[in-house]
Amino acid sequence: MVHQSRMTEDAGQIRALIARYLDAYEARDAAGCAAAYSDDACILSPWGPPVSGHKAIAAAHRDWFEEGETDKVMEITDLRIDAALAVCLVRYAADIPADQGTTRVFGASLNVLCRQPEGGWKISHTSLTELAGEDLGDKSTSRNT
Numbered sequence: 001m002v003h004q005s006r007m008t009e010d011a012g013q014i015r016a017l018i019a020r021y022l023d024a025y026e027a028r029d030a031a032g033c034a035a036a037y038s039d040d041a042c043i044l045s046p047w048g049p050p051v052s053g054h055k056a057i058a059a060a061h062r063d064w065f066e067e068g069e070t071d072k073v074m075e076i077t078d079l080r081i082d083a084a085l086a087v088c089l090v091r092y093a094a095d096i097p098a099d100q101g102t103t104r105v106f107g108a109s110l111n112v113l114c115r116q117p118e119g120g121w122k123i124s125h126t127s128l129t130e131l132a133g134e135d136l137g138d139k140s141t142s143r144n145t
Contacts, residue, residue: 010081014088014113014121022074030061038114038122045128068097077108084115091131106131 017036024032034057037043042052043060051060071094078089088111095102112125 007081010086010115010121011079014079014081014086015076017113017121017123018074018076018088018090022072025061025072028065030058030065033061034058036123037126038116038124041122041124041126043126043128046130047128069094070102071095086113086115086121087111088113 021033021036024030024035031054034054037054037057039054040052041054041057042050043057044050045060048060048063051057072092073094074090074092076088077091078087080087090109090111091106092109093104093106096105097103107128107130109129110127111123113121114124116122
């Protein structure tokens with residue numbers, strides 16, 4: 001029973017971390033987004049070179065904010081926890097500026113998280129990918145901005 005209680009607590013902490021990340025993203029707070037990541041974290045993206053560390057992760061987020069993305073929605077679709085490591089699959093959707101209005105884009109991020117010595121969790125690796133024609137739908141437990 002203690003193990004199940006710990007897993008439930010860990011899942012709650014990870015979900016809260018993703019929610020804080022989305023809050024920072026909505027606020028265009030690059031440093032707040034980077035705070036979700038460990039000091040030596042890495043983001044892999046098909047849209048640019050890998051970025052590592054808080055400064056580079058914050059800079060990448062500032063660049064992304066300049067692209068004008070709005071109405072971001074995120075949904076954790078799978079979360080697996082094993083002691084001090086976790087894997088979290090997040091689907092997302094957002095509006096991006098287009099020639100005539102906006103276009104809805106969809107993607108996913110596969111995140112590896114590590115339990116921190118002081119408690120809580122941080123993302124150590126994120127791999128981003130675009131998904132064609134996805135729909136998060138009404139079953140989403142995420143928030144719409």
